[in-house]
Amino acid sequence: MAAGMYLEHYLDSIENLPFELQRNFNLMRDLDQRTEDLKGQIDSLAKEYTANARTLSSEQKLSILRQIQQSYSKCKEFGDDKVQLAMQTYEMVDKHIRRLDTDLARFEADLKEKQIESTDYDSTSSKGKKGDSRQKEKKTAKTRSKVKSSDEDGSPKSAQKKVKLLQPGEFNSSSSNFGNVHPSDVLDMPVDPNEPTYCLCHQVSYGEMIGCDNTDCSIEWFHFACVGLTTKPRGKWYCPRCSQDRKRK
Numbered sequence: 001m002a003a004g005m006y007l008e009h010y011l012d013s014i015e016n017l018p019f020e021l022q023r024n025f026n027l028m029r030d031l032d033q034r035t036e037d038l039k040g041q042i043d044s045l046a047k048e049y050t051a052n053a054r055t056l057s058s059e060q061k062l063s064i065l066r067q068i069q070q071s072y073s074k075c076k077e078f079g080d081d082k083v084q085l086a087m088q089t090y091e092m093v094d095k096h097i098r099r100l101d102t103d104l105a106r107f108e109a110d111l112k113e114k115q116i117e118s119t120d121y122d123s124t125s126s127k128g129k130k131g132d133s134r135q136k137e138k139k140t141a142k143t144r145s146k147v148k149s150s151d152e153d154g155s156p157k158s159a160q161k162k163v164k165l166l167q168p169g170e171f172n173s174s175s176s177n178f179g180n181v182h183p184s185d186v187l188d189m190p191v192d193p194n195e196p197t198y199c200l201c202h203q204v205s206y207g208e209m210i211g212c213d214n215t216d217c218s219i220e221w222f223h224f225a226c227v228g229l230t231t232k233p234r235g236k237w238y239c240p241r242c243s244q245d246r247k248r249k
Contacts, residue, residue, distance in 0.1 A: 009103075014096050024089045031078045031085075038071045038078075045071070080211070080232075087205055199223045200240070208232075214242040 049056070049064045056064070195204050198221040208224045213236040222239055224230065238246060 013099065017092065017096060020092060021089060024085050024092075028082050028085050031082045035075050035078045038075050042068055042071045042075075083211075084208060087209060091206055199226050201226050210237060212237065212239040212242055214238055217242050 045064050045068050049061065049068075053061070197203055198205055198209065198219060200219070200222065203223070205221065206223070209221045210224060210227070210229060210232065211221050212219065217239060219239060219241075227239065
């Protein structure tokens with residue numbers, strides 16, 4: 001594939017990338033704004049509670065505390081959604097970077113293969129020219145030998161002997177065989193060794209992930225597929241290991 005084709009295909013693949021990134025950034029900005037609004041409501045409720053704590057009834061106090069708790073839960077959901085968007089944005093950019101690295105490796109392999117084919121063709125052409133030149137020289141020497149033997153020695157046996165000594169087959173040198181040289185296989189680009197790993201599979205972050213609500217969880221984040229999830233569960237969620245530990249307690 002020519003360099004122009006690689007470039008054209010890659011530019012086509014990233015044509016919509018700026019719009020997708022802008023959409024994700026706008027969504028994250030919107031989540032930030034909604035979180036700030038909720039924090040303002042929480043502050044107002046907290047001030048109302050502390051200012052009127054002595055005059056409020058038990059039901060009113062409980063209602064204000066529930067509103068504050070709901071607002072905090074909503075803020076946490078917005079934070080989780082923002083983390084998911086950030087991870088999706090990273091995956092989109094990383095996917096195109098890996099494709100670019102792969103295309104570059106394939107392009108370099110194509111260049112090496114063409115260079116090897118060109119070298120083999122030049123070597124074969126040079127070998128063929130040398131062989132033709134040798135064959136012509138042998139035919140000339142054979143003819144001269146026949147003429148000389150017929151002039152100096154009229155014996156058919158002697159002439160036959162000289163002709164046999166000058167048979168072209170005995171002077172043809174065997175052509176050397178060139179091995180088939182293939183370019184090295186293109187390897188997948190390794191993942192950044194400094195990138196942290198997560199989940200039970202010990203892989204980097206990708207796709208949708210969920211965090212364990214156990215603050216002491218050693219892994220914290222898990223891929224949906226690895227823990228058998230397809231959608232985000234409601235309420236608190238614990239990973240398989242933490243769930244077993246909680247059951248033992």
